[in-house]
Each structure stands twice: as structure tokens, then as C-alpha cells.
Amino acid sequence: MAPIVTPVQTHADVPQKTTVAIIGGGIVGLSAALTLAERGVPVVVFEKGRVVAEQSSRNLGWIRKTNRSPQDAPLAIEADKLWAEMAQRTGSNVGYQQNGILFLADTEELVAANRKWLEAVKDLNIDSRLLSSDEVARLVPGSSRSWQGGLYxxxxxxxxxxxxxxAIARAAIEKGAIVVENCAVRTLATSGGKVSGVVTERGEIACEHVILAGGLWSRKFLGNLNISLPSLPIIGSVLRTAPMEGPTDIAVAGPDFSFRKRKDGGYTITQRAAMSAPLMPDHARIGLKYVPTLRANWRNLRPSLGRDFFSDYALTRKWKDGRISPFERTRTMDPMANPALIQEAMDNLIAAWPAFKTAEIAETWGGAIDVTPDSLPVMGSVPNWEGLTLATGYSGHGFGTGPAAGQLAADLATGAVPLVDPAPYDIRRFG
Ligand SMILES: Cc1cc2nc3c(=O)[nH]c(=O)nc-3n(C[C@H](O)[C@H](O)[C@H](O)COP(=O)(O)OP(=O)(O)OC[C@H]3O[C@@H](n4cnc5c(N)ncnc54)[C@H](O)[C@@H]3O)c2cc1C
Structure with a gap:
């Protein structure tokens, strides 16, 4: 079952023109819309289904710099500032808590890896530090295991x-953004070698700039334009408990579980060492690009070949403006949670923190994640596509950076000074 999102009163009518058209009503597209609306730039967000129905409502909610790629850390540092003012900016309590994040280490190799990461980000002034075994036990009491240490x-x-x-969507709308649901963008319109509009299922809308924030659909959208964006899906399985007493309000990542306290008093839990990987035709097309990452992480993937392969195969890869696109055929990607992974998450967590023995599972859900070969997002312009800005491929860690990523996308689309150096995110790095 999909988590229930607080409602957003979106617009019924589609305007004939705007300055910036945003494809995708997830946290990135909506944050870009809020930024632009605050700057007085006319903006319309097009969402094929309901806003926030895919990755942005199904994630764990972690906002972290810990163990983030040093190239991606500057965006996360900027995001922290935006989260700190989010309640005031949106007029809503979004549950932001700066309660700390702890990555546990159960082997010397993990302690060494944590030390290596600290060394790599030492110039960024992040307050991360290594914890000893005793410090971990004091910080999060009640574990039945003895940990080698942690990164906190x-x-x-x-x-x-x-x-x-x-909340970001509602604030953007209040400040003048137009958000339209059930309106897929099929393709782009061009004129004079530049993007001149979006072709939607309700007709063409003229615009000067387009931001593509389509999450795991961006690869298909760009493929239809002969632009290759390497991105493959993996499915996370998540559960939430009913309200309960727990060991800590710190978010804790163990080797094969993670948990964090929720605003409703429960915990959000996952088996962090395992994700479902339904094999798709795209694995054959671009799988080789993932070999370096897979060498380190293949144990974390549970591949399967089944219905997903054939339903993806059945989706059109090329379509013309007037034809129904794959985006209208799947309004919301709603994968099931894998019951085996839900069970493993609980078993592993209870083995580590017996306090969770009494936890009552209130809900489970799945979420499909768009992963690039280097796990970094793709942001910026596309060669030979003036007027198009990409903001996609957040690879399982784009909720935390979402507000900053949206702002950066808005900067890049409109030629404003970029929030951070976008160079690491350039699509040309894939060749
Ligand atoms: C199980 C799970 C756990 C995660 N945990 C974390 C975490 O703890 N911390 C963290 O930082 N990140 C986490 N993430 C990742 C995070 O959720 C994503 O990186 C982030 O939400 C991406 O936001 P987005 O706006 O790019 O994409 P999405 O939220 O997927 O939004 C894209 C939207 O675009 C729409 N769309 C696509 N194509 C079209 C089109 N042609 N026309 C109109 N609309 C279109 C889609 O319908 C969708 O609503 C997790 C993800 C999952 C699934």
C-alpha cells in the first residue's frame, strides 16, 4: 500500500503558456517550482499522476551528509539550511528533526571505510565523527550486539x-505556481533549435525553459528524444510500526537494517542491505555501465525475472506527439513491498535491538528508485537541447537534497548563480 500524502489542491486548467515548465511533481520538481514562484517567475508543474505519489512519499526520510559522495556533499550542506527554514517557508510542520544519524560498523573494514570517508570530506567542515564501541553503546543503549564503532x-x-x-507544493501554489495533475508530458516542442514548449496529453503549452524532474521516468522521456540517460530501477521495501517506545530518536543504519523515529510516534524500518532488482530490458542495454558499482554491491541486490520485464518490454520506447505515451499508461509506479525483505528487516533489527520485539507493523510499501551508474544525480543542460535542464537520477538519496536540488535546477534553467557547482552532475560524464 502507498503511504498517504497530505492533500494538495492542484489546478484543473492548463494555461496556454508559461516561462518554465517542470515535468514531474516529486520533491525536486516541486522545490524548483517553489523557488521560481518566490522569484516571481511564471512556472507550471506537470504531473502524470498525483503529486508526490512516487519516490518522494515512499522514502525513509533521511536527510544526511554522512557517507555521501564528497561530490554530492555540498548540495546536502545547502539542503540542511533549506530544511531548517522549511516550516517557516511553507507554513507547515514537515517533521524536520535534526536528531543526528549514526552508521554502525560491525567489522574493521567498515570502520576503515568510515575513516576513509571522513578523510575525503575533511575540507567540507561536516561535523561527522567516528565513535568507539563504548560511545555507540552510550548513544543508543539497549543493543544486544557489540559494535566495532560508528560514524555519527x-x-x-x-x-x-x-x-x-x-507542503512544498502547497507553498508553491500559494506563491503563484500552477500545478496540474493527471497531465503527462509526452515530449518537447522545439523551434529554431531551442525548446519552445511541452507537448502534454492536453495539448501543447509554450514555454522558454523546461526542467525534467521525472524521477525514474526520465530515461524513457529522454530516450524518445534520442538522449541516453543511464538509469536503472531497484525496489526498496519499507515498513512503519505503530507508535512505540524505542531506543533512540537518532536515525540508525545497521549493516542489515535501519530505523528512524517518526513524527507519529512509530518507526520507519527497512532491510538496508537488500533491494529487489527486477530485471528489465534496460539491464541488457546499459547493464555494463554498472559493473564497477556492482562489484562492491551485488550482494545487496535480489534480482528477479518476471512480470516487470514483460510489462516494461510492452511499453513503447518511441512515440509521436499525438500518441499515448508510457507516462499515461502508468500514472503511478506502485511496486509491492517484498514480504521476505520486510521479515528480514524486522528479524535483523530485533536481533540487534530487542526493544523492537513488541513492534507492531502498521503498514508496508515498496518504492522504485532511479539509480545512475555512479549513484550521482544528473543535473544541468543537454548538448544540442537549448532550454532543457535535467534534474533527475537521485539514486536513492534525493529526498534529503531535494529542496537544494530543486533550487539548483531553477538556477540552472533561468541562468541565475547556481547554488553549488553543478559540474559533478553533468550528463556528459557518461560519454
Ligand atoms: C524506498 C525508498 C527509500 C528512500 N530513502 C531515502 C532517504 O532516506 N533519504 C533520501 O534522501 N532519499 C531517499 N530515497 C530517494 C528519494 O525518495 C528520491 O531520490 C527523491 O524522492 C527523488 O525525487 P524526484 O522528485 O526526483 O522523483 P519522484 O518523487 O519520483 O518524482 C518524479 C515525478 O515525475 C512524474 N513524471 C515522470 N515523468 C513524467 C511525465 N512525462 N509527465 C508528467 N509527470 C511525470 C512522476 O509521476 C513522479 O511523480 C528513497 C527512495 C525510496 C523509493
Whole structure:
């Protein structure tokens, strides 16, 4: 079952023209819309289904710099500032808590990896620090296991995915953005070698700039334009408990579980060492690009070949403006949670923190994640496509950076000074 998002009163009518058209009503597209509306730039968000119904409401809610790629950390640092003012900016409590994040280490190799990461980000002034075994036990009491140590960042935290992006949407609308649901963008219109509009299922809308924030659909959208964006889906399985007493309000990542306190008093839990990987035709097309990452992480994937392969195969890869696109055929990607992974998450967590023995599972859900070969997002312009800005491929960690990623996308689309250096995110890195 999909988590229930707080409602957003969106617009029924589609305008004939705007300045910036945004494809995708997830946290990135909506944050870009809020930024632009605050700057007085006319903006319309097109969402093929309901806003915030895919990744942005199904994630764990972690907002972290810990263990983030040093190239992506500057965006996360900027995001922290935006989260801190989010309640005031949106007029809604989005559940943001700077309660700290702890990554546990159960082997010497993990302690060494944590030390290596600290060394790599030492110039960024992040408050992360290594904890000894005793310090871990003091910080999060009640574990039945003895940990080698941990990596702790007090300034990290979390927010509630079912509250945050919808609050951003409501604030954007209040400030003048137009948000239209059930309106897929099929393709782009061009004129004089430049993007001149979006072709939607309700007709063409003229615009000067387009931001593509389509999550895991961006690869298909760009493929139809002969632009290759390497991105493959994996499915996370998540559960929430009923309200309960727990060991800590710090978000804790163990080797094969993670948990964090929710605003409703429960915990959000996952088996962090395992994701479902339904094999798709795209695995054959671009799988080789993932070999370097897979060498380190293949144990974390549970591949399967089944219905998903054939339903993806059946989706059109090329379509013309007037034809129904794959985006209208799947309004919301709603994968099932994998019951085996839900069970493993609980078993592993109870083995580590017996306090969870009494936890009552209130809900489970699945979420499909768009992963690029280097797990970094793709942001910026596309060669030979003037007027198109990409903001996609957040690879399982784009909720935390979402507000900053949206702002950066708005900057890049309109030629404003970029929030951070976008160079690491350039699509040309894939060749
Ligand atoms: C199980 C799980 C756990 C995660 N945990 C974390 C975490 O703890 N911390 C963290 O930082 N991140 C986490 N993430 C990742 C995070 O959720 C995503 O990186 C982030 O939400 C991406 O936002 P987005 O706006 O790019 O994409 P999405 O939220 O997927 O939004 C894209 C939207 O675009 C729409 N769309 C696509 N194509 C079209 C089209 N042609 N026309 C109109 N609309 C279109 C889609 O319908 C969708 O609503 C997790 C993800 C999952 C699934």
C-alpha cells in the first residue's frame, strides 16, 4: 500500500503558456517550482499522476551528509539550511528533526571505510565523527550486539516524506505556481533549435525553459528524444510500526537494517542491505555501465525475472506527439513491498535491538528508485537541447537534497548563480 500524502489542491486548467515548465511533481520538481514562484517567475508543474505519489512519499526520510559522495556533499550542506527554514517557508510542520544519524560498523573494514570517508570530506567542515564501541553503546543503549564503532553526524536528521513535498507544493501554489495533475508530458516542442514548449496529453503549452524532474521516468522521456540517460530501477521495501517506545530518536543504519523515529510516534524500518532488482530490458542495454558499482554491491541486490520485464518490454520506447505515451499508461509506479525483505528487516533489527520485539507493523510499501551508474544525480543542460535542464537520477538519496536540488535546477534553467557547482552532475560524464 502507498503511504498517504497530505492533500494538495492542484489546478484543473492548463494555461496556454508559461516561462518554465517542470515535468514531474516529486520533491525536486516541486522545490524548483517553489523557488521560481518566490522569484516571481511564471512556472507550471506537470504531473502524470498525483503529486508526490512516487519516490518522494515512499522514502525513509533521511536527510544526511554522512557517507555521501564528497561530490554530492555540498548540495546536502545547502539542503540542511533549506530544511531548517522549511516550516517557516511553507507554513507547515514537515517533521524536520535534526536528531543526528549514526552508521554502525560491525567489522574493521567498515570502520576503515568510515575513516576513509571522513578523510575525503575533511575540507567540507561536516561535523561527522567516528565513535568507539563504548560511545555507540552510550548513544543508543539497549543493543544486544557489540559494535566495532560508528560514524555519527549530529547535524543530520530526517523529515516526513508524506508531509514535506506536499507542503512544498502547497507553498508553491500559494506563491503563484500552477500545478496540474493527471497531465503527462509526452515530449518537447522545439523551434529554431531551442525548446519552445511541452507537448502534454492536453495539448501543447509554450514555454522558454523546461526542467525534467521525472524521477525514474526520465530515461524513457529522454530516450524518445534520442538522449541516453543511464538509469536503472531497484525496489526498496519499507515498513512503519505503530507508535512505540524505542531506543533512540537518532536515525540508525545497521549493516542489515535501519530505523528512524517518526513524527507519529512509530518507526520507519527497512532491510538496508537488500533491494529487489527486477530485471528489465534496460539491464541488457546499459547493464555494463554498472559493473564497477556492482562489484562492491551485488550482494545487496535480489534480482528477479518476471512480470516487470514483460510489462516494461510492452511499453513503447518511441512515440509521436499525438500518441499515448508510457507516462499515461502508468500514472503511478506502485511496486509491492517484498514480504521476505520486510521479515528480514524486522528479524535483523530485533536481533540487534530487542526493544523492537513488541513492534507492531502498521503498514508496508515498496518504492522504485532511479539509480545512475555512479549513484550521482544528473543535473544541468543537454548538448544540442537549448532550454532543457535535467534534474533527475537521485539514486536513492534525493529526498534529503531535494529542496537544494530543486533550487539548483531553477538556477540552472533561468541562468541565475547556481547554488553549488553543478559540474559533478553533468550528463556528459557518461560519454
Ligand atoms: C524506498 C525508498 C527509500 C528512500 N530513502 C531515502 C532517504 O532516506 N533519504 C533520501 O534522501 N532519499 C531517499 N530515497 C530517494 C528519494 O525518495 C528520491 O531520490 C527523491 O524522492 C527523488 O525525487 P524526484 O522528485 O526526483 O522523483 P519522484 O518523487 O519520483 O518524482 C518524479 C515525478 O515525475 C512524474 N513524471 C515522470 N515523468 C513524467 C511525465 N512525462 N509527465 C508528467 N509527470 C511525470 C512522476 O509521476 C513522479 O511523480 C528513497 C527512495 C525510496 C523509493
Amino acid at each position: 553526524t549530529a547535524s543530520d536528521g530526517y523529515a516526513e516524506p508524506t508531509l514535506a513535498a506536499s
